[in-house]
Amino acid sequence: MKNRWILVACAGTLFSTVALAEEMGSEQKSFADLDADRSGTLSVEEATENRQLTQEWVNLDTNSDGLLEEAEFSRFNMTEVSE
Numbered sequence: 001m002k003n004r005w006i007l008v009a010c011a012g013t014l015f016s017t018v019a020l021a022e023e024m025g026s027e028q029k030s031f032a033d034l035d036a037d038r039s040g041t042l043s044v045e046e047a048t049e050n051r052q053l054t055q056e057w058v059n060l061d062t063n064s065d066g067l068l069e070e071a072e073f074s075r076f077n078m079t080e081v082s083e
């Protein structure tokens, strides 16, 4: 009985580790990866893949045109590193 609980606990840890790894992987997508239509800018729809990018969107879209250019996106990468 005790072993069973240890197994459940281990499985839970494993699942949360996998989930975290997947989340971190998605956060590290490059501008080119996110720019699905190769327009040279990121739309809100393209940015939804990256939750943190979506959260920072208002701060990053400095010219408020609703799109992120590569220069604006590079500020997001710098923000991420400094945190």
Ligand SMILES: [Ca+2]
Pocket: 061, 062, 063, 064, 065, 066, 067, 068, 069, 072
């Ligand atoms: Ca913009």
